[in-house]
Each structure stands twice: as structure tokens, then as C-alpha cells.
Amino acid sequence: MSRYQFIEQVAPTEPVQVLCRVLHVSPAGYYQWLGRAARPTPSWEPAATAAFSRHAQRYGTRRLRAELRAEGHAVGRYALRSWLRRRGLRALSTRPQRPRTTVADPAAVVAENLLLGQPAPTAPNQVWVGAITYLPLVGGRWCYLATWRDTCSRRVVGWHFDHQIIK
Structure with a gap:
């Protein structure tokens, strides 16, 4: 609601001069x-509403503009952006947001796989392997789960669950 709309709404009960002075409007x-x-x-607004709904609220201003132009409506991206904002609409992201678990270091040395070429273990507790995975939580946060598994028995021999990876 703009200041002018507010003044129009309150004008029957309050003097317009006072409202204008309080709201810094002439x-x-x-x-x-x-x-x-x-x-x-x-x-273009009804066509934009239909296109936005038709594409499950996944189209942003660029794709909406392209579609509306194809339908013959002349509209700019920034007009569409203002229109979406006024209606409280926002395009949904199609890609899941995943945390970055590693920082790429070009100088880092990749550890060699010591199990390649080795015979398969014949008894439990000879060789353990580990893995780290991340799990999404409500609210867009993540937790990390590290597990250790015995390669012979294929049982999980240990695990750790935390909200951050500790080196």
C-alpha cells in the first residue's frame, strides 16, 4: 500500500493536511x-500469470519474458521483476542446493588407492573402508555422516554424525 492509498483510506477520519505532514507527502x-x-x-499480465502457473512457478524473468515475447507481448525483464515482487511471487529453484564439502586445491595430491591389487580379506577386522555423506535437514541445513565398514563382513563398525566436517 502506498502512502497516498493510506491517506485515502484514513482521510474520512483524519485531516488530509495532518496525514500529509506526518507521511512527508505534499x-x-x-x-x-x-x-x-x-x-x-x-x-501481458494475464498471460504472465498463466505462463507462471503453467510452468509450476519455475520460470524466472528471463524465461517468462521469452515466452511472453513469443506470444506477442512486448514486456521487459524489469517490468516482470516488479510484477512478480508486487504479487509476492518468486521462481522456484530447479536445482537442489547442496553444500560444498571440499575446497578444490590444484596443488593437492590425490591419495592412491592402497586396496587395488590386494587380495580380498579373509577374516573380519582386516580392512575397513570409510565414506562421508551429507543429509538434508529441515530449513535448508545439512548434517554429515561418516561411516566405517568392514570389507569382509560388510558390517558398519563405526559412524559419526555432525553438523560440520572436522579435519
Whole structure:
């Protein structure tokens, strides 16, 4: 709601001069706004609403603009952005947001696989392997699960669960 709309709503009970002074608006500007004709709804707005709904709220301003242009509506990205914001709409992300678990270091040396070429273990507790995975939580946060497994018995011999990876 704009200041002018607020003044128009409260004007029957309060003096316009006082409202304009409190809201830092000139009375002349308010009366000029009152005299203006209401803007007609642009022809592209119903088409944009239909396109946004049709694509399950996944289209942002660029794809919406391209689709509306293909339908013959002349509209810019920034007009679409303002239109989406006024209606409280936001395009949904199609890609899941995953945490970065490692920082790429070009100088890092990759550890060699010591199990390659070795015979398979014949008894439990000879060789353990480990893995780290991350699990999504409610609210967009993540937890990390590290597990150690015995390669012979294939049983989990240990695990650790935390909200951060500790070196």
C-alpha cells in the first residue's frame, strides 16, 4: 500500500493536511494522485500469470519474458521483476542446493588407492573402508555422516554424525 492509498483510506477520519505532514507527502501531490485515472491492466499480465502457473512457478524473468515475447507481448525483464515482487511471487529453484564439502586445491595430491591389487580379506577386522555423506535437514541445513565398514563382513563398525566436517 502506498502512502497516498493510506491517506485515502484514513482521510474520512483524519485531516488530509495532518496525514500529509506526518507521511512527508505534499498535499498537492496527494490531490494530483487522486485526480489521475487508474492505470489499465497491461495486456501481458494475464498471460504472465498463466505462463507462471503453467510452468509450476519455475520460470524466472528471463524465461517468462521469452515466452511472453513469443506470444506477442512486448514486456521487459524489469517490468516482470516488479510484477512478480508486487504479487509476492518468486521462481522456484530447479536445482537442489547442496553444500560444498571440499575446497578444490590444484596443488593437492590425490591419495592412491592402497586396496587395488590386494587380495580380498579373509577374516573380519582386516580392512575397513570409510565414506562421508551429507543429509538434508529441515530449513535448508545439512548434517554429515561418516561411516566405517568392514570389507569382509560388510558390517558398519563405526559412524559419526555432525553438523560440520572436522579435519
